Amino acid sequence: MAFFExxxxxxxxxxxxxxxxxxxxxxxxxxxxxxxxIGLGLGGMMALxxxxxxxxxxxxxxxxxxxxxxxxxxxxxPDTYAMLFTMHGTIMIFYAITPILIGAFGxxxxxxxxxxxxxxxxxxxxxxxxxxAASALILVASLCLPLGAAAGGxxxxxxxxxxxxxxGAGQTLWSLALFLLxxxxxxxxxxxxxxxxxxxxxxxxxxxMPLSVWGLWLTxxxxxxxxxxxxxxxxxxxxxxVFGTTFFLAGAAATTGTGxxxxxxxVFWIFGHPEVYILILPAWxxxxxxxxxxxxxxxxxxxxxxxxxxxxxxxSTLVYGHHMYTTQMSPLLTQTFMTLTMTISIPSAIFFAxxxxxxxxxxxxxxxxxxxxxxxxxxxxxxxxxxxYLATVTTDLYxxxxxxxxxxxxxxxxxxxxxxxxxxxxxxxPKMFGKFLNEFWGKVHFWITMIGLNGVFMGMMIVGYxxxxxxxxxxxxxxxxxxxxxxxxxxxxxxxLMGLGQIPFVINFVYTIFFKKEKEPVPNNPWNxxxxxxxxxxxxxxxxxxxxxxxxxxxxxxxxxxxxxxKDFQYQTEEIVEA
Ligand code: HEM
Ligand SMILES: [Cu+2]
Numbered sequence: 001m002a003f004f005e006x007x008x009x010x011x012x013x014x015x016x017x018x019x020x021x022x023x024x025x026x027x028x029x030x031x032x033x034x035x036x037x038i039g040l041g042l043g044g045m046m047a048l049x050x051x052x053x054x055x056x057x058x059x060x061x062x063x064x065x066x067x068x069x070x071x072x073x074x075x076x077x078p079d080t081y082a083m084l085f086t087m088h089g090t091i092m093i094f095y096a097i098t099p100i101l102i103g104a105f106g107x108x109x110x111x112x113x114x115x116x117x118x119x120x121x122x123x124x125x126x127x128x129x130x131x132x133a134a135s136a137l138i139l140v141a142s143l144c145l146p147l148g149a150a151a152g153g154x155x156x157x158x159x160x161x162x163x164x165x166x167x168g169a170g171q172t173l174w175s176l177a178l179f180l181l182x183x184x185x186x187x188x189x190x191x192x193x194x195x196x197x198x199x200x201x202x203x204x205x206x207x208x209m210p211l212s213v214w215g216l217w218l219t220x221x222x223x224x225x226x227x228x229x230x231x232x233x234x235x236x237x238x239x240x241x242v243f244g245t246t247f248f249l250a251g252a253a254a255t256t257g258t259g260x261x262x263x264x265x266x267v268f269w270i271f272g273h274p275e276v277y278i279l280i281l282p283a284w285x286x287x288x289x290x291x292x293x294x295x296x297x298x299x300x301x302x303x304x305x306x307x308x309x310x311x312x313x314x315x316s317t318l319v320y321g322h323h324m325y326t327t328q329m330s331p332l333l334t335q336t337f338m339t340l341t342m343t344i345s346i347p348s349a350i351f352f353a354x355x356x357x358x359x360x361x362x363x364x365x366x367x368x369x370x371x372x373x374x375x376x377x378x379x380x381x382x383x384x385x386x387x388x389y390l391a392t393v394t395t396d397l398y399x400x401x402x403x404x405x406x407x408x409x410x411x412x413x414x415x416x417x418x419x420x421x422x423x424x425x426x427x428x429x430p431k432m433f434g435k436f437l438n439e440f441w442g443k444v445h446f447w448i449t450m451i452g453l454n455g456v457f458m459g460m461m462i463v464g465y466x467x468x469x470x471x472x473x474x475x476x477x478x479x480x481x482x483x484x485x486x487x488x489x490x491x492x493x494x495x496x497l498m499g500l501g502q503i504p505f506v507i508n509f510v511y512t513i514f515f516k517k518e519k520e521p522v523p524n525n526p527w528n529x530x531x532x533x534x535x536x537x538x539x540x541x542x543x544x545x546x547x548x549x550x551x552x553x554x555x556x557x558x559x560x561x562x563x564x565x566x567k568d569f570q571y572q573t574e575e576i577v578e579a
Contacts, residue, residue, distance in 0.1 A: 215285020295362025
């Protein structure tokens with residue numbers, strides 16, 4: 001755009017300016033990628049400890065147990081169990097999935113796919129990463145406190161999270177860490193939104209943007225609006241804990257204050273529901289593009305997909321109350337939230353059908369990024385359907401706070417977003433690092449993960465439906481649940497399998513980046529697709545585009561019958577070939 005001169009960056013010279021305090025969106029993207037993958041490992045270990053405790057209560061956690069919990073002979077103690085599920089949820093959502101999908105791919109893809117040389121505000125971008133790093137440091141440090149880390153669940157409802165429920169400093173640090181992360185993400189979001197608006201290459205209308213950019217852009221908008229809401233809630237919580245205010249103090253009204261724990265829930269979910277869409281939208285966008293690329297067909301109804309994603313974004317701001325049916329809001333409010341929640345099914349069904357339309361009669365190439373994308377279609381289908389049971393007040397009253405909810409949200413976000421993230425890593429690896437991940441190990445990774453995760457999350461929905469409450473230390477103290485022990489053991493073995501399935505990925509990833517030598521340089525466009533990032537060398541140079549490209553067609557021009565023999569796609573810089 002005319003009023004935003006884009007210069008060619010000069011190459012940074014020192015290690016520090018190149019890899020540590022880098023202004024380059026591509027390097028910042030990679031920093032976030034490593035950050036997220038480390039988070040995934042940490043959160044994953046915690047998940048295995050949780051599962052071990054549930055399947056084998058009272059037994060020492062293998063290998064690490066004796067090291068971590070010497071006072072109990074290696075058994076996870078109850079208060080530690082509460083910290084584990086709290087930190088697991090917090091780390092997975094905010095320090096693993098968010099940095100991978102939004103931090104890494106948001107940074108990496110947005111400028112490249114819209115034909116820009118960098119983000120609009122590179123300094124802000126760098127600060128956003130380092131504030132996120134500080135936030136992670138604070139969170140992890142809280143694990144070493146004498147009274148331990150936060151233990152009030154990832155939602156940290158009062159009274160669990162006020163001084164009465166958690167006297168230690170862990171909860172305060174948790175709130176501070178998330179507040180900082182909110183600051184970091186808001187900075188990132190402002191950058192993404194502005195970059196998409198002002199730096200799109202000449203000729204690129206909104207509907208010419210790849211759907212990945214659409215997803216990331218809508219996510220950034222949600223982030224910019226709703227993270228500050230969480231920030232406000234956390235600030236009040238910190239005030240309650242540190243300065244003795246009573247915003248969320250139960251029973252405060254009965255004495256002199258005006259506190260109400262339910263107020264926190266409103267504030268949390270006004271942020272929290274959009275947050276779950278913040279996580280899923282980038283994955284949706286990426287999958288929508290990849291399905292088209294690997295089916296060698298234009299994305300079916302791409303405009304409708306973009307518009308459905310937009311309407312889901314808007315609707316997602318209006319449904320938060322479905323997390324609070326059991327708090328006795330007025331029936332009118334409850335039913336309004338139910339109706340609005342159900343309404344989301346309409347745009348969801350539209351773009352889900354578009355996914356199926358895209359692969360229908362395609363000449364599908366089953367490369368690793370594609371099988372991960374097909375995996376997303378499958379698990380998101382299941383996750384979305386289970387949402388309907390929770391959206392219905394009458395069924396939710398029974399299912400609320402059971403493992404059914406846990407199964408639902410793991411299908412929708414753990415499974416869908418994780419698989420979507422992996423699809424993206426396998427797909428953009430050659431552009432990011434100039435090397436391919438090994439296909440064979442990629443497929444092994446996919447199948448073990450897929451089998452494991454369905455065992456885990458399907459199992460969760462079954463025990464939840466049978467009445468198993470979430471967050472119990474030893475559910476089998478209740479007689480009616482003894483019959484579920486075998487299913488719980490099955491879930492745990494599935495989780496172990498899923499955990500083992502990540503090892504091929506980690507080895508593949510680390511080996512490829514640091515040790516693998518490609519025999520020949522990776523071609524600019526190994527997958528034969530037309531979006532702008534594939535028009536430049538792999539890995540892309542510091543300044544991305546020597547000349548800012550001029551866009552002449554959409555991102556999914558594949559399989560046009562008028563193309564010359566032997567060519568089945570067009571670059572976005574090429575005029576559409578007509579008969
Ligand atoms: C497709 C339509 C969806 C519907 C109708 C739906 C509905 C619901 C409802 C009603 C609840 C509350 C259940 C309860 O606590 O009793 C819930 C929980 C949840 N959903 Fe969904 N959902 C949908 C999609 C998603 C997506 C796409 C994600 C994430 C990417 C997601 C993530 C979550 C999370 C994290 C929770 C639980 C939060 C907690 O209590 O810790 N949902 N969902
Ligand atoms: Cu929700």
